[in-house]
Amino acid sequence: MPPLALCSSPACDFRIKLQDGKTGKSISTPHICPKCEAPMLSVCPECGFLLIDIPAEKHPRCPVCRFDIRETFARLVFGIHRPSPRFKGDPSPSES
Ligand SMILES: [Zn+2]
Numbered sequence: 740m741p742p743l744a745l746c747s748s749p750a751c752d753f754r755i756k757l758q759d760g761k762t763g764k765s766i767s768t769p770h771i772c773p774k775c776e777a778p779m780l781s782v783c784p785e786c787g788f789l790l791i792d793i794p795a796e797k798h799p800r801c802p803v804c805r806f807d808i809r810e811t812f813a814r815l816v817f818g819i820h821r822p823s824p825r826f827k828g829d830p831s832p833s834e835s
Pocket residue numbers: 746747748751752753772773774775776777
């Protein structure tokens with residue numbers, strides 16, 4: 740399977756293979772989606788692994804880290820921190 744680039748918008752299903760099926764030449768990743776102009780993703784925003792064999796669904800997950808690729812990207816873009824699953828509810832040290 741050649742690596743893929745995926746449109747980062749959940750409302751858009753544009754994806755492109757980054758390798759020419761006939762010549763085997765690699766194709767450079769477009770920076771923005773030609774359909775909706777959202778940024779394109781060619782690696783997992785969480786673990787940086789190439790997007791290979793990503794199912795064509797609205798919220799595809801990285802086969803390596805299992806994170807939702809588009810959701811993770813949106814979180815990075817909007818600067819929202821992922822709630823830690825190991826957060827034990829320690830009181831904030833800045834209580835005064
Ligand atoms: Zn798009």
